[in-house]
Amino acid sequence: MPQTLAEQILSHAAGRTVQAGDIVTVRVDLAMIHDSLAPGIIRLLHEDLGAERVWDVDKVAVVIDHVAPAATVQTATHQANTRKWVREQNITHLFDVGRGISHQVLVEERLARPGMVVAGSDSHSTGYGAVGAFGTGMGSTDMALILATGRTWMRVPETVRILARGQFRPGVSAKDLGLYAARVLRADGATYASVEWHGVDFLSVGDRMTLATLSIEVGGKAGIVPPTGAPAADLDVPDWLRVEDGATYLRTVEVDLDTLEPQISMPPFVDNVADLRDVGKIAVDVVYLGTCTNGRYEDMAAAAQILRGRTIAKGTRMIVVPASSESLQRATSDGTLTTLLAAGATIGTPGCGACIGRHMGVLAPGEVCVFTGNRNFRGRMGSPDAQIYLTSPEVAAATALTGYITHPQDVMA
């Protein structure tokens, strides 16, 4: 029987043919934990589960990205304890302050690969679907069980298919497709399901990461872009992993990219999405470019293209937090970073930045932020009385130029 990508990957991980609805125990190929939850997970592993060692020192990745560098003595102490634990456990993969956001880093490091089951202590672990992995976010107890056993249990998800046709127009990008999908599916439209993104073979791995990370915002258990195109040039794709005609989809959402307009998600819910053109003139205090959804080199380059030779509006500040050190290095070596700085933007340490509202640019009451990230919930980036609008990097850059929410076409040469 034809299978979805999630069914194929979970069948291989379970060692038997499985289908949507089955409850299965699967092998986990890679487990990611980050600084924010590592202290609790380590305690659960040793004290609650009574395990002495992680199951495989090569299949655990520890990333210090959520509060990096440490903002308080408390977080610094937790990070120091986590580093010590990594050494004691002899864990191979520690990515410390400044290396970047877990999902981006594990893809860059080729630790996350097509056909794998990747579990992470972060909901945006759906991002590993950018390279055709079944990536899923889990809580601390589930992660501790995985560290102890190398296995987890789950219900094999149904699949919601996004079927894109055509090409983006100038000033429109993967973020607009992702937000449009949230507009149609709403925040619960893919709950317990895997989201497959079809018709986007032309996208870079970075743009696929945008779609894969946004999959959780419609409730997805995973968000998988078929690994044809860019990932296949760089990574081995198992011959059993391919889109099969006749696979069963819970629902298909068709999107015509040729006519897709820039989208904007308005506070305080990600699925509160409209065409940017239909939003009135909104003054903006902060433009924040970063996160696992849109903080990569490509995103900085898209912003730089709009900002080149120009200056951001007086009264608006622009903060750029690269998703990884690799992204920052690329932006440095080709002048992208110089362009952003010359326009008046400033730069932070690669990592999650203010996305979780803990440091590096949290918002004051009443402030309005245009954010290239993935959540605009009340209080997400600091004050519960701040307003967060989610957009593409192109819209963010156009907005930085004018000081109010702006369509990229209106400022593009």
Add this chain to the structure above:
Amino acid sequence: MARIWKFGSDVNTDQIVPGRYAPYMLKNEDDLRKYPFIEARPDFAPNVQPGDIIVGGNNFGCGSSREYAPLALKLVGVGAIIAPLFARIFFRNALNLGIPLFTVDLTEQLQDGQQVQLDLSTGLLTTDTGEQIQLPEPPLFMREVWQAGGIVPFYRQYGRFPGEAA
């Protein structure tokens, strides 16, 4: 009797416990019990009593993977959460922690502040007006995990995952 605390749709984990109040950020981790709904509903944490029941709207618990959101609810003694649909990671985390969840829409039938009694062994909920509501029976694997007291005791007791052959 248990009090009903009613919430709307799409209650996200940033509303349950904002990231700024994560155990990672706290000097004293036990303070987590002070923070459920600290901004979204400041009267909740000081007044909730052990056994009280949350009745939520659609897509309860959406957002991040933070287990400290359901953990904070467990610490204050929330006896059950009832909603038409739970977001996946929250559902899983709450199950792992042993918090009873019932997937049914009672937002029309129950009022905030109403007093009820819930018999977890039968799923029979009796309101202060004597109305009886039979909650849907959760699947076997969920009942097994609750009976063990959460996924950690379950795994330690049985040495296997739910749904896996004994």
